[in-house]
Amino acid sequence: MLENIILAIASLKANKMRALLTMLGIIIGITSVIAIVTIGNAVTASVNSNLSSFGTNNITISIREKSEKQRTMSLLGPVSGAAGGAPSGAGGPPGMRGSGNTSEPEDSDLISDKMIEQIKEAFPADIKGVSLESSVGSATAKDGDLYANITMTGTNADYLLANNLEILKGRYLSEKDVRNYRNVAIVSDKFVENMFPDGTDPLSQDVKIYKTNSIELYTIIGVYKYEQSSMGQVSTASEEDLSTNLYIPISTANLDASQKNYSRITVVASGDTDVLAFTTQLTTYFDNLYKNNSVWGARVNSMETQLNSILSVISTISLAIAFIAGISLLVGGIGVMNIMLVSVTERTREIGTRKALGAKNFHIQFQFVTEAVIISGIGGGIGIIIGTLVGTIVSVVLKAPVTISIPVTIISVLFSMAIGVFFGFYPANKAAKLDPIEALRYE
Template structure:
């Protein structure tokens, strides 16, 4: 007996018990679709984070001061990084959080006090007006450049350039608006306000630099610059390694993507367990089916069915059941992914290989959990089976 008639026969028996078959399949459907959805979400967020980090530039290093009581990094210190070999430019940052007022509009934003070189180092662009210039820093000008979101919050769709905003009761002239860049790692790149370093130092009443962005000449120089920067910091602040950190985007990216990969694997694993549970459901129903159809097995055997005919019949039935569930699960998984994408705005990245794997796994589950009941059916004694009522 060929495979095709067996599949047809299995399909008939599955259709003969629609509700039961559907409930059995449900285990597979949920298993496969959750594998697909969870892995898609995991991959989506991983890709999102990676692309955000990439946006920052791969030849960028960041020096962060975590403990500003111990490590007081001055502008002069920061400028020493510029002298290291392989460094193209640096941008020192004084940061804080301020509330900005414009008429009735109020916005809580991150303050970034920096120099003109920030534009090149962080690769930002102004969509209108101009960026900060060296002369602004020198003369401690009360001017600001608004991030895209900040500008929209304060001025709506009007042009903010040339207008004034209030920070802590002081008026600042808006000279430019940044083009939207998207956020990364909890800090929105658009929800900011930029002002000259010297102005920010006065506003936040601190002389300390919290962050220095260092741009290397090329990506291959990053490690060289990193070593140099660490040596310089060790020289400036001996025995204080815990108070500052130097990292580059590649390290960060590797860390983040390994975390994301672990998360994806974990999500996939949990979903995989539900596939296994679905398989047990199939085995359960196949065992019921075998005992229900003992008489049928007896008749078939009396008519001349060999063991393998009966084995194949029940095995094919289990596999058809599980693979139908798997196929519906794949469709459902993609559907749910689309819904999450369009309704909840999540980043979804489908993985064809994982989807295929989940489907094949459902097939495998059908075979593995189908063998035991099918074997039980095949081994039935025809006389006993015929007498069974």
């Protein structure tokens, strides 16, 4: 074994350029596989981290127009009643609607406060809270020459459960704020920098909000940390012109709204609840609830379901690309076989001499297979180093965590060695079968 390894290394040293070109296919193949898997793991980890920040326990229920098939089923089947705990009476199930085209749902088609309370009663152990959100629109806070651009959003107390919002000062909205229609607001630290540049404590301070048709006065009760969403569009506005959210009680936000109910709510599942199973239960619940509405229905989606779907797609794409890159390993293996056949031809007299001195066929086979394995092994090692380096650099550039797959690395090494054995066997077998007399006569 040691002698064969020494002979193989000596042969590589004697033909350095040819050996490097022989390894090139193996190097490229292993580099591609390692780099792609590393980058794929980094992207997966980044997407997982970003989407998880939105809350994997969040289940979104939104009102959507039914498809033609769903409309037909609603019109044909008799209403058997909603699932256990389903709403009924005032503020309960949406009433029967015609099948005429309509662009917007009526208030009676939306989710009411009473329906939300009945959902909580139907699933008391599974629901931690229900987050409500209502967009008021863009506005500007002004105080003399000072100003701050804002987007006014009405929320409830449970909004904090469903969203990654860090409160730096004061408190968030309470149910009492919502119930009493208070003019209180939660502002961002960027808002504070613009409106209170002298360092004044913003808590309990009143700010004038200039809307399109009115001027409103709000008292600041809390300050949150502004963070640019990594999943959204990157803002190019300056610090002074940056628009941030200003949160107010949803009851206050809806005072002038034409619709008092909600087209979208977010149910926050309890920590020990199976989110996927609970999503299915809520889907059945709302299907029954909107069964007698021929136009509008509820769509139930969980962040965990979306996250799993996205990660599955990324993994499939990474695997497919890695497989395609692995084809170059096959090309590299053919290159190894070609060079070994050339080597057999060049060393015919050497083979004849060894066989004349008593070398058996398996000795010759083992010698050439060893050379092929060493070429593939060295090429694989170089490929792993380069692939890891490329994957790390790209992950750092993408600001994603670097994750090196040890199993893929080990498989790559073993695969490169297997290529050496597989594609080296034919040349080695050919060398072993040479007739020693004819080999010695070879010029």
